Amino acid sequence: MAEPIAAELGLGVVRIRVMGSRHPLLQIMIEKIGGMGTDVEDCASFSRMLSPVLEAEAPISDAYRLEVSTPGIDRPLTRPGDFGRWIGHLAKLELAIPLEGRRRFQGKIAREDENGVAIELDDESELVVQVHELTKASLILTDELIDMVQAAGDMPPQPGDENFVGLETDEAEDDTIDNTEESGA
Numbered sequence: 001m002a003e004p005i006a007a008e009l010g011l012g013v014v015r016i017r018v019m020g021s022r023h024p025l026l027q028i029m030i031e032k033i034g035g036m037g038t039d040v041e042d043c044a045s046f047s048r049m050l051s052p053v054l055e056a057e058a059p060i061s062d063a064y065r066l067e068v069s070t071p072g073i074d075r076p077l078t079r080p081g082d083f084g085r086w087i088g089h090l091a092k093l094e095l096a097i098p099l100e101g102r103r104r105f106q107g108k109i110a111r112e113d114e115n116g117v118a119i120e121l122d123d124e125s126e127l128v129v130q131v132h133e134l135t136k137a138s139l140i141l142t143d144e145l146i147d148m149v150q151a152a153g154d155m156p157p158q159p160g161d162e163n164f165v166g167l168e169t170d171e172a173e174d175d176t177i178d179n180t181e182e183s184g185a
Contacts, residue, residue, distance in 0.1 A: 001057055005049045006030055011042060014071045015078045024064040026054075029071050043068040073149055077137040084112035089145050091119065093137035095129065106140070 006013050014029040030046055031038045047068045054066065077083055077091060092106045105127055107119040116130045131137075139145060 001053050001059065002028055002050060005053065006046060007033075009042070009045055009049070011038070011046060012079075014082075015076050018060065018064075024060055024062065025067055026060060026064050027067045027069070029069055029076070031071055038070040043070065073145060074139050074141040077139065078131070080131050081112070083109050083117045083131070083137075086139055087111060089148075090140040090142055091137060092140055093119065093129070094135045096133055096135045099127075 002013050002016060010033055011030045012033050014031055015027075016029075017027045019025045019027060028046075028050075030043065032042065047066060050068075051066065075082075077086070077093075083091070087109050089109055090106065091109050092104070095103045095105070105119060105121060107121040107127065110118040110120045110126065112118070116128045116133075119127045119129075121127055
């Protein structure tokens, strides 16, 4: 249901996840096709178009919350092609079936091709797996990754940047909240 709507908006679905059982959260991560920067308006447009479809189809029988977001810098890697975009960067991954008793690996993305995803491990060995053999995978936040995203112009302005406009920040004196007046204590 989500993919055709995303495609209509020039977006791709990165991940769909349902979390929680009492009050489920339907989390959908989207990004612009081609890897261009995705913004809040993209998320809002997608959410507005998807909500009526979800109401009509009712894929989750109980009440739930919908959260539409972008993948962020330390993004999940969920689809064929995701790893190939981030060659040279660190990733952590978890296998569905253990390999020699081990499920979790971390290393530099060496390549992604018809043989699968190749990760160069710390011991200089190489792990080659297919994307469908992974239960989780994501980039690891490093200075190099941040620099690359900033250079591509895909990172929103941060506090202290010259281009940081539209949001006001206020430095608090301390981190405590005094609720005594409101509670009548």
